[in-house]
Amino acid sequence: MKSKPTIHFINNIAPHYMEPMIFQLLKSEEFNLYFSCGENQNLGIKTVDFNTKKYESFKNKIDVEIRNVWVKSKYLVWQKGVIYKCLSKKKPDLIILLGEFLIISNWISAILCRLRGIPVAFRGHGLYGNEGSIKRIIRVLFYKLANAQLVYERRSKGLLVKNGINPNSIHVLFNSLTYDYHKSQREKLKNLSKEEVFPFFTSTKIPTLVFTGRLTKIKRLDTLLTTVQRLQEEIELNLLIIGDGTQRKNLESIAKSILKDGTYHFYGSCYDEHIMGRLLSKSDLCVSPGNVGLTAIHSLSYGTPVCTHMNYANQMPEAEAIEDGINGCLFEENNLDDLYYKINSWLTKHPIKTDEIVINCYKIIDEYYNPYFQEKVFLNLAQKKAPIV
Template sequence: MNLKPTIHFINNIAPHYMEPMIYQLLKSEEFNLFFSCGENQNLGIKTVDFSTEKYKPYKNHIDVNIKNIWIKSKYLVWQKGVISKCMLKKKPDLIVLLGEFLIISNWIGAIICRLRGIPVAFRGHGLYGNEGTIKRFIRVLFYKLANSQLVYERRSKGLLINNGLKPSTIHVLFNSLTYDYHKSQREQLKNLSKEEVFPFFKSTKIPTLVFTGRLTKIKRLDTLLTTVKRLQQEIELNLLIIGDGTEREDLENLAQNILKDGTYHFYGSCYDENIMGRLLSKSDLCVSPGNVGLTAIHSLSYGTPVCTHMNYANQMPEAEAIENGMNGCLFEENNLDDMYLQIKTWLIKHPLKTDEIAINCYKIIDEYYNPYFQEKVFLKLAQQNAPIV
C-alpha cells in the first residue's frame, strides 16, 4: 500500500494573496499537507481567515501558533515552534521552511532535519543578484543547508546555479492569485463596454493606461504622469490610477496641472475584486514605473499587458511573467525617454487591446502562475523527483 507523502509547510504568516495556493495544497489528493504560521504582528498585511467554513475539514492540518520574534519590528530572527516541528517523532516526507538567512531558527531547524534524514526545502527569493560579496556568501551557505530550493523565478534559479547549487535541487514555484476566479471572469468581462466601466473619461474610444497599487514615492508615479503628458502631445490616451497613499494629493495636483481634462482619473483604493476585474480588463496597458510585483499577475490574469522596467535586480520576481512584445513591454530603469518610447511603440502597434493580446496574457498565467502548477511542484519535491522548470 502506497501512503501519500506528508509535507510540513511552515511560513512566517499566511498572507491573503497566498490563500489559493495554501487551500489547493491542503485539499490536494496527492499528499497530506500541514500548514503552520504565526500571527501578523508587524507587517500590516491582510491574512487568511482560517475560521471560515471551507477550512473546517483541515482544522487539524493548520497551526497558527508559531511565535515570530522580530528585532525593531522589522527583522524576523526566530520562529518559536519551528525546532519542535523538525523534531516530531513521526518524520514527514518534506519540511518547507522560509528561505530567509536572518531567521536563526531555520538554520538550526534545517541542520536537525538533515541529521534526522528529513528532506528540507527553503522557499524564498533566493539570490537577487545585487548582494555584496559577504551577504551573498552567507546566503549561499544558508541555502546549501537544505536539500532543495523553492524560488519564485527562473532568474533566481540561474543565480543560485552560478553560485554552486545543483540545478536538480532548485524548483521554480512562481506565485499565484485567485486563479480560478480570474479565469471564470474572462468571458463575462468581454461583454462589458468601456463606456460602462469608465464613465469618468471624456472619451472611451482611446487607449487607457492603468496603474494599481500604493501611491508612494517608491512607485515613481510622478514619472508616469510626466510621461503621459508627453505622450498626449502625440497620442490621445487616458490614465487611470487605482489606489491610495501618501503621494495621492501631490499626484492629483500634478495631474491637474499637466494632463488634459477628462483624460485622467484617481479611483482611490479598491478591494472589491469584481470592480478591479472590470477596471483592469477594460484597460489597454498596465504601467508600473517602479517595481511591479503581483500587480503584473493581477493585470495579466485579466488579459491586460504590463509595462515596467527591465532591471530585474531591482524588480519583484513576478516581472519575469512579462514577455517583451508579447504580453507587455519593458524599458530601461529610470530612463524616462525609454519609458516614453516603449509605451508609445506599444500603443502605435496595439492602440486598443485585442483578443490576441489577451490570450498572450492568459498563456503565462495558465501555464505557471496558478495554484495547480504550485501543487505539482510540491508533489515533485515530496517525491524527490527532478524539478519541473
C-alpha cells in the same frame, strides 16, 4: 499501495495573496499537507482567515501557533515553535521552511532536519543579484543547508546555480492569485463596454493606461504622469490610477496641472475583485514605472499587458511573467525617454487591445502562475523528482 507523502509547510505568516495556493495544497489528493504559521503581529499585511467555513475540514492540518520574535533588531527573527516541529517523533516526508537567512531559527531547524534524515526545502526569493559579496556568501551558505530550494522565478534559479547550488535541487514555484475566479470572469468581462466601466473619462474610444497599487515614492508615479503628459502631445489616451497612499495628494496636484481634463482619474483604493476585474480588463496597458510585483499577475490574469522596467535585480519576481513585445513591454530603468518610447511604440502597434494580446496574457498565467502548477511543484519536490522548470 504506496501512502501519500506528508509535507509540513511552515511560514512566518499566511499572507492573503497566498490563500489560493494554501487551499489548493491543503485539499490536494496527491499528498497530505500541514500548514503552520504565526499571527500577523501588525505588519500591515492582510492575512488568511482560517476560521471561515472552507477550512473547517482542515482544522487538524492548520496551526497558527508559531511565534515570530524579533531578536534585538527589526531584522533578525526567531520563529518560536519551528524547532519543536522539526523534532516531532512522526517524521514527515518533507519540511518546507521560509528561505530567509535572517530567520536564525531556520539555520538550526534545517540542520536538525538533515541530522534526522528529514528532507528540508527553503521557499523564498533565493538570490536577487544585487547582494554584496558578504551577504551573497552568507545566503549561499544558508541555502546549502537545505536539500532543495523553492524559488519564485527562473532568474533566481540561474543565480543560485552560478553560485554552486545543484540545478536539480532548485524548483521554480512562481506565484499565483485567485486564479479560479479570474478565469471564471473571462467570458463575462468580454461583453462589457468601456462606456460602462469608465464613466469618468470624456472619451472611452482612446487607449487607457492603468496603474494599481500603493501610491508611494518607490512606485515612481510622478514619472508616469510626466510621461503621459508627453504622450498626450502626440496621441490621445487616458490614465487610470487605482490605489491610495502617502503620495496621492501630490500626484493629484501634478496631474491637475499637466494632464488634460477628463483624461485621468484617481479611483482610490479598491479591494472588490469584481470591480478590479472590470477596471483592469478594459484597460489597454498596465504601467508600473517602479517595481511591479503581483500587479503584473493581476493585470495579465484579466488579459491586460504590462509595462515595467527591465532591471530584474531591482524588480519583484513576478516581472518575469512579462514577455517583451508579447504580453507587455520593458523599458530601461529610470530612463524616461525609453519609458515614453516603449509605451508610444506599444500603443502605435496596438491601438486596440486585440483578442491575440488577451490570449497572450492568459497563456503565461494558465501555464505557470496558478495554484495547480504550484501543487505539481510541491508533489515533485516531495517525490524527489527533477524540477518541472
